[in-house]
Amino acid sequence: MFSNILIYFVVVPVIMLAGLGFCRNIKQIRAVAVTGSVALLGLSAYVLAEYLAIRATGNTEPMLFTGSWSWFEPLHINLAVGVDGISIAMLILSSIIVFAGSFASWTIQQPKEFFLWLILLSTGVFGFFISVDLFTMFMFYEVALIPMYLLIGVWGSGRKNYSAMKLTLMLMGGSAFLMLGLIGIYYHSAPEGGQLTWNILEIAKYDAIPHGWQQFLFPMTFVGFGVLGAMFPFHTWSPDGHASAPTAVSMLHAGVLMKLGGYGCFRVAIYLMPYAAKELSFIFLILTGISVVYGAFCACVKTDLKYINAYSSVSHCGLVLFAILMLNSTAMTGAIMQMLSHGLMTALFFALIGMIYGRTHTRDITQMGGMMQIMPYLSVCYVIAGMASLGLPGLSGFVAEMTIFVGSFKAGMAEYLAGAGSLKLVFTIIACCSIVITAVYILRVVGKLLFGPVYDDHHRTLTDATWWERFSTVTLILCVAAIGCFPNFFNNLINTTFTPEIFRVLGM
Amino acid sequence: MDYSQFLAMKQEIGLLAVFLLVFLYDTFMPRGAQKGLPVFTTVLMLLVTLGGFCSYCMAPGGEVSAFAGMYVTSPVIAAIKNILNIGVVIVLIQSIKWTNSEAMTMRRGEFYELLLVTLFGMYLMISGRHFLLFIIGLESASLPLAAMVALDKNRYESHEAAVKYILTAVFSSAIFMMGLSFVYGLTGSMYFNDIYFALTSQRSLLLVMAVAFVIGGIGFKLSLVPFHLWTADVYQGAPTSVTSYLSVISKGATAFAFLVVLNQVFGALYSQVWEVMLYALIILTITVGNLFAIRQRNMKRFLAFSSISQAGYIMLGVIAGNAMGLAAMMYYILVYIFSNLAAFGVIGAIENATGKVSMDDYKGLYKTNPRLSVAMMLAMFSLAGIPPFAGFFSKFFIFTGAINQGSVAIYVLVLIALINTIVSLYYYLLVVKAMFISDDECVVPNFRSACSERLGLWISVGGILALGIVSYFYNSLLELTGVSEMTAYFIG
Amino acid sequence: MDVTIPILILAIPLFMFVFLGLTGMKMSHKVAGILGTCGMGTVLVLAYYTAFQYFFSGADIFINGAGERLQYLVFDQTWLQFTENLVIKLGFLLDPISAMMLVVITTISFMVHLYSMGYMRDHHGVYEHGFQRFYAFLSLFSFSMLGLVVAPNIFQMYIFWELVGASSYLLIGFYYTKPSAVSASKKAFIVTRFADLGFLIGILTLSWYTGTFNFTELTSIPVEGMAGVSQVNIGTAEYVRGIFANSAAPTFMGASVLTWALVLIFMGGMGKSAMMPLHIWLPDAMEGPTPVSALIHAATMVVAGVYLVARLFPLYLMEEAALDIIVVVGAVTALYAAMVACTQLDIKRVLAFSTISQIAFMMVSLGVARPEFHHGLGYMASMFHLFTHAMFKALLFLCAGALIHAIGSNNYTEMHGLRKHMPITHVAFLIGCLAIAGIIPFAGFFSKDEILTACFGHSIFWYIWMSAVAGLTAFYMFRLYYLIFWWKEHKTPEGHHAPHDQPWTMTLPLVILSVVSCVAGFVPFGNLVTWNGHPMFESVDFFTNLKALDWSVASISLLVALAAIGLATVMYRKENALPSKMRNALPALWTWCFHRFYFDELYMFITHRIIFGCISRPLAWFDRHVIDGTMDAFATITNKASEVIKPLQSGQIQMYVWYYLVGALLLGGITALCVI
Amino acid sequence: MESVGSIILYFIVALSMIVFSVMAVTTRKILRAATYLLFTLFAAAVVYFMLDYEFLGAVQIAVYAGGIVVLFVFAILLTSKPGDNTERLTSKSRFLGGLAAVATLALAGYALVSRCSMAFASKPVMEAPDMQSVGEALLGSGHGEYLLPFEAVSVLLLACIIGGVVVARKR
């Protein structure tokens, strides 16, 4: 079992948890957090390199590094792991954000408890991304959710009790649907007389879920994951939750946890139930299409920085689900890229907001101004994050969005010319409009917050970023720029996953 | 007359032996040695538990029937009794401090004697295959409990709870027996087996009413809505150790008995009669239990409603009506025992130390008593079904087991149950919130809980952590039930 | 051809941007300025070398036996692969217009770099705050603009298109403490972003049908036997149209999909090139430092739209409807901008509207270009005007910068009578005015004349229209000229220096650009830049342009220009009552012109009232109160339900058993009803 | 056909059963309620006798009438104070109680009647079980024999004694 490299994505956090148990002072805690996150970063880099090397030898297995260990044998539950390009992308994203998050919470109160929960959360996240067994996947999914409650509740600010409760309950509400969907999938996973299985790869191979059942199970799983992916109208946990969460938690949550939603929608809902995905995608296309513009419009008039960003996340994550529903490889690649991109830049955003808030003790943009003169470093980073968000070429947002638009347009045109209506096309164009609205709210914030005269003279005495803050932000900016400048690397990494068999039903 | 048949009842005999020893100890040991009684009983009970494991391990397997089918035991039944035994041992460990307290000096022995008799009654409920034996078991399991509820003489609530309990319990058993009389009238026998076969072709209003009354009678002990209303008052009024016993052991045993009765007596009526009833009961139980739990501030009352809604989830295993459902149910109860006992352990420890049982008193507990709050939090998470704690697995498996039944309606039922888990999560989190998040000054000072309490908590917490992740427990349960007779009728 | 130089042309500005951006704060202002300028100087040399190579080396990859100039793909690197066919590549395409643009951009950029060394400091020689940042941004802009013009595919163009937008945003907002600058930069970005939305959809449509982004496939055919070489050819475009025709492409609102795609792409161009009604950002963009206005908002970035249309010209030729739209938009914009320019008080705004007007000239010229008329004279004229306009408009802006720097205000009512104090600036400005007014032999005369000729060849109506606009141009430029340099000077307040000419770093660019404005008109563009590379003249010498003039058109336009100048002289040479009389004679017209036909107000209405007021705010409200309210309502309902069923647990056992019994009876009764 | 005497006896018993139970639950004096209960129990005993279950009838009289009712009377005397033995019933509780009772009566009565084969079965000719068979059944372990319940109920009774003691004890 421990010869499989992927297991260490769970083992390392567990060791970290144990290590934290022995920590006596903040220095040791920091040491554990940093060592652990560096180890995870190294691990994901190693897995990436190995993965590419193996793929280069012409290996076309759907997943690599697979391993399966029987767990609850009578129920056919295994601890099954495996990764493809998408999972690796997500693993890298997670480890980067955990790394940056550790630095962003350098001076947190009650560090031991904080890091305990934070690492428990990342255990869930990593476990989720390496799992190919529906049960373990779901288990890790829930492991990742619950620490949020305490992290927000204890270390949050504002209406933290309300927000923490709302977030937890709404996400758990999603996972209620999800659980039903997963169990349903299990019972229809194998053809008549075959052995039932939770293994995603096997289920996909059998493709035995009856169409009628797919039409019931698909919405269950899609909504279940969609709640975490902030799909309209189940997104309202996101603004409140993010607004109350402490910096590192917002980073992890928006950066990684929301990606669980998109990833799950793809890996479970669409991958396993392509027929229903094709039949029912229109409903969710409408919802996610609404998410995209709706989130952006809402962000335009909010004055709390975190609310703005949360709505922006609604918009961007809506784009992820939107693209996934287009059911073609270009759009899906774009969706995964968007997950990466949004994860990084939104983590950057939340890190910066946290840092600014930590200094000014307000997040209301009408109460601030001229930050560029006071804390130029943070402000420049904010501008960069903003530019990434509104899709400036050279940063990650652009490539992701363009891939999505090209893919969606392709899907839309194909549908239109096949005489199947113009829904996809229309919603593609609507989604495209978001690039303008995004520019509006990003520039509004940048203009009000960073530029202009200093609003409050008390702010003049504030200091710029400390070294750990710089470290955290620079890491993220470098990653954002790396994706933006060398997209084809990631594109190829992800693209190889969308092998034809995924689209077997879709006729593509 | 073959009295050697008594030898089939190894576990019951072991239990009665303990009862006898405790009785003798209590009666004849000098006053100075009386303080040793709790430990004495606990150790004996532990031995019985271990013995139960051994006998179950050494058992040739398959079903042993005695007294012309009036009594049945099998590996599964032995395992069920063992599960209850484990719970009893933990309860006993946790109650050592309480029974050794000043107020309990005069009633120490009686507490143990009554407890053992109720356990004996539960054994009979599980093993009995004749309604006469069953009802004797049921009464043995509830009447002495009323006396136990009244043990806390200094508190008025304790008396009030006892009255409420005994009156409603007798009413319930009257209804139950009315139902039984209808069954008898329709079938002419009290043997489960005979009734089962006699009922295969009968459908009448009388039968339906009989089933409803029987379900009411057993549902009363299981506190299914609408037969649950005594629960909260009794849980609140009873001494904490008794409450924990009531909420886990009594409930667990009754759940098994319920399963047995429904399957082996009314198995043939499944789809026509009691499936629908159970649907309604489960939905009501979970929902109403949750709704009441939301607004409770007294921890014991809070856990009462929580246990009501948990009973609804346990019933999902009954409705599944197959080996998987049975295994899931056994597993659920096992996990539930550990989780709930952890919660009660903390409540008991705090109550013994300070007398506080209100949720408001728990505010900021983490700052003064971090370990207790962590134990409580784990219990709450496990009850709410949060991974990686055992409660998650048990919930997942019981849902899986239920859905195995396969109809569309069960999906709807499970969905409703799942949505209710959100509500339950809400109130479990309220406790966590009070302990960890609230900024208020804690009224409970830092204190060192007794050795026994700590031991009990460690065991419970260990169970919460290990039962889920270590798949051995569930796997072996499922292995056992795969060849079980308990569901055989239903499947056939 | 060696790829080093092209790569360097792009890499040096990028490097300068990163280098100055990261380390600028650590180095002194002067070093940063010199580094930036030297970097740009190097690029200038390299770009001149490349352009020279392209135009004059005669290598067979650049020109074929028939003297037709070819497109040469210097390099092409895959950047992002969407599908098998749809690939974004980053590359470097050399052809007449990109070579020409290389020259224009590097020239102006270098001038601006140099000029800014003097401009971005106050009278005491203290450098402005953020000087290094300024140079970093200038480098970023140069990089983006160069990348845009050498793009071999439409998506690279889009990428750099966005980048120039962003650098324009950064530079307009350079004085970020000034709220007006911040809002101007925001406006510029958002308006162009909106236009880019059209561009993007256009690209998507076009590429979906054709399956490629590459210009060399969309508009050209490859030359056999030579890798990377292709020839602009209408045949390819025919092929593209064939694709659209054969794929059963539906028509949408009466126009073909190709037309729609081209119009949408043109919409992007309208945004960047400030065509009506998307022009509103450009006058506001004058909030940026004046050298920036010269570089970005006069000479280079704003002509990107023209460049885009020129790039896809063979495609536009296929859809005359699209070209007609371009003509209409251009012509209306030209007239509108010229009219508005007549009334503005801010020197830079006048120049900005003038720029809009002149770019509209180029657009019209492209719109009226047809291969059958003088080998597509309009195309050549447009590019020629782009070139000359870049020179003289940069000159004018730099002069304006010198004036503003000297006076400290943009408002020319505060300038008057500066000709004695600032002789060099005066002469340079005059040259610029003459050039833009179209007076022989200055550069503007030739290019504008070609445009009018092309219009004449297309339609007499547009010819008259554009001639009138040309007259207006001369009028408002000389109005500006007189108001600044003539009239009676203001008294210098105590303690202020009298305005004087600026240091050499500022005057040198003026001188150079003046010279170029004088002689650029003689460049034989017809042989260098034509739509399909085919030369217009058999042979060339210094007077080719002069000889090729269609004097019937030229003389009329000259007359119109002179008349307009005369009118301006009469009205504005000295302070008199004529202007106010005219204003009173046509009050409505004047007010509308002065308020720029209320376009800004219209936009404010749309954005604030409709987008924010009627969409965003209601949506946000809806989100908080309806969507979120629903979620909260679940919780509230649960709590309420909990409260409602509270009486069940009354504490009275008699009620308990009552519920028990009734429950059991109902359970039995209802089940019995169901099953029996 | 039954003999006239047994029919008359039946009516007397049935009527007294109904009337006394009604009176037991409606009388306002608690001691009277106990008395009416006694009468009802006697009536039940008579039913057992009529159905030839003499042993059962004897047990009924001995345990119920002799034991339980006496217990009741003691308890009443212990707990009631002068003037305390009248109680006023609220009309609400009377309505609810009546509703529940009538509903039970209607539903169960209809259920019983609707099972015609059962409800209208006539009494077969059968003698009272002799004491020998009763004793053997009570101590036998075969089918229809009740050794195990007999032992179990003894445990129950023991427990109830212990419980009763521990509850009733003052400290």
Next chain:
Amino acid sequence: MEITAIYYLVPALVMFCCGVYGFITRKNMIAMLISLELMLNAVDINFVVFNRYLYPEQMEGMFFTLFAIAIAAAETALAIAIIINIFRAAKNIDVRSLNEMKF
């Protein structure tokens, strides 16, 4: 006229319902207990009647009744003990006073 099973079952049922009525309406706990005895007794009669009329060859119903009487006695004894207990604590046995715990 023939006395069939229903002739006994209905009075027993009426007795049962009287018990129900009494339990729900009476305020005195001992009166409630008396009502409970009525209910239990009605059940006993049912068993005996069914045994005699329908299954006369066995004695299941009779024995059930026998044990039920024993159980009823035990219940009553314990219940009375508890009621006396509460009488000591609260000085009355009005069931309405048992309202310390609710909601």
